[in-house]
Amino acid sequence: MQANLNFIGKIETPFHTIDECPRNINPDGPECKLIMDEVYASGLSGLVEGQEILVLYWFQDVNRDSMIQNSRRTGKPAGVFSIRTPNRPNPIGAAVVKIEKISGNTITVKGLDCLNATQLLDIKPAILSERIDPNSPNQFFK
Amino acid sequence: MQANLNFIGKIETPFHTIDECPRNINPDGPECKLIMDEVYASGLSGLVEGQEILVLYWFQDVNRDSMIQNSRRTGKPAGVFSIRTPNRPNPIGAAVVKIEKISGNTITVKGLDCLNATQLLDIKPAILSERIDPNSPNQFFK
Numbered sequence: 441m442q443a444n445l446n447f448i449g450k451i452e453t454p455f456h457t458i459d460e461c462p463r464n465i466n467p468d469g470p471e472c473k474l475i476m477d478e479v480y481a482s483g484l485s486g487l488v489e490g491q492e493i494l495v496l497y498w499f500q501d502v503n504r505d506s507m508i509q510n511s512r513r514t515g516k517p518a519g520v521f522s523i524r525t526p527n528r529p530n531p532i533g534a535a536v537v538k539i540e541k542i543s544g545n546t547i548t549v550k551g552l553d554c555l556n557a558t559q560l561l562d563i564k565p566a567i568l569s570e571r572i573d574p575n576s577p578n579q580f581f582k
Numbered sequence: 583m584q585a586n587l588n589f590i591g592k593i594e595t596p597f598h599t600i601d602e603c604p605r606n607i608n609p610d611g612p613e614c615k616l617i618m619d620e621v622y623a624s625g626l627s628g629l630v631e632g633q634e635i636l637v638l639y640w641f642q643d644v645n646r647d648s649m650i651q652n653s654r655r656t657g658k659p660a661g662v663f664s665i666r667t668p669n670r671p672n673p674i675g676a677a678v679v680k681i682e683k684i685s686g687n688t689i690t691v692k693g694l695d696c697l698n699a700t701q702l703l704d705i706k707p708a709i710l711s712e713r714i715d716p717n718s719p720n721q722f723f724k
Contacts, residue, residue, distance in 0.1 A: 442586050442587060442588060442589070443586070443587045443640055443701075444584050444585070444587070445584060445585045445586070445587060445672050446584060446671050446672060447585070448671050448672065464709065465709070480649060480663075482649040482650060482661060483649040483650070483661040483662040483663045483664075483671075484661050484664070485650070485660065485661035485664065486653075486660040486661045486663075486665070487661065487664045494676055496676070504588070507622060507624040507625040508624060508627070511628075518627065518628040519624060519625040519627035519629065520625040521622075521625045521626050521628075521629060521635075521704070522626070522627065522629045522707055524707065528704060529590050529622060529625075529704070530588060530638070530704045532674065532703065532704055534636055534638070534706065561674065562663070562670060562671070562672050562674055563663040564663065565664055565665065565666065567607070567666065
């Protein structure tokens with residue numbers, strides 16, 4: 441059984457090859473931009489600078505069939521669901537980051553780990569268990 | 583532009599109608615089971631009881647076209663990306679929960695907020711910014 445995803449925008453990062461991509465999200469990393477397609481831009485209203493968001497994105501050109509892979513951390517074989525590899529049955533990336541700036545259809549954040557031009561899937565306000573800083577102005581409930 | 587998702591299993595919860603579903607994840611909520619399809623079950627190896635995971639799942643039968651919706655929290659109109667509504671362009675649910683038990687192809691967790699028989703998309707080890715308890719045995723790096 442399957443479902444379809446719609447790409448809603450793109451992510452601009454400084455990383456143009458897989459080798460350049462850092463292994464993890466880094467709150468002090470370089471600026472990245474979430475650029476929404478115009479048709480979705482009105483959905484950003486209500487988000488505020490300083491707020492933390494959960495960003496979902498799509499890893500392209502990956503292997504979706506390997507249930508056991510070598511962990512980059514340990515070098516040993518591990519089940520795909522026990523590691524953060526982009527090579528997974530549904531290659532959805534997830535990152536909690538703080539909104540540095542919102543301008544029109546563009547949100548600036550820091551320290552994403554994905555390739556430039558990665559397709560954006562969703563932005564959600566981070567909730568308690570996903571939050572970096574409990575003092576930031578997040579919305580706790582929908 | 584689009585991409586395809588593969589459903590990799592189902593989530594058993596006690597909630598059979600939308601009205602029964604709680605508004606948020608609750609670490610003290612009722613037991614729920616993540617039941618992987620057999621073809622994906624080997625991908626669970628390496629996950630351990632007590633570990634926190636990020637679970638991604640698919641909200642079915644929702645409206646994917648409304649960029650402005652009434653917030654359940656405030657009752658006022660809000661951009662879809664500023665609230666946690668399941669009615670979103672890509673209706674992917676996300677929850678960080680602790681593994682209570684692993685048995686074969688089944689992981690028991692507590693307090694998910696989704697309907698019974700919700701389709702499972704992904705399980706990832708939670709990382710620093712997503713973690714509930716910094717003392718649990720998560721893997722920080724892939």
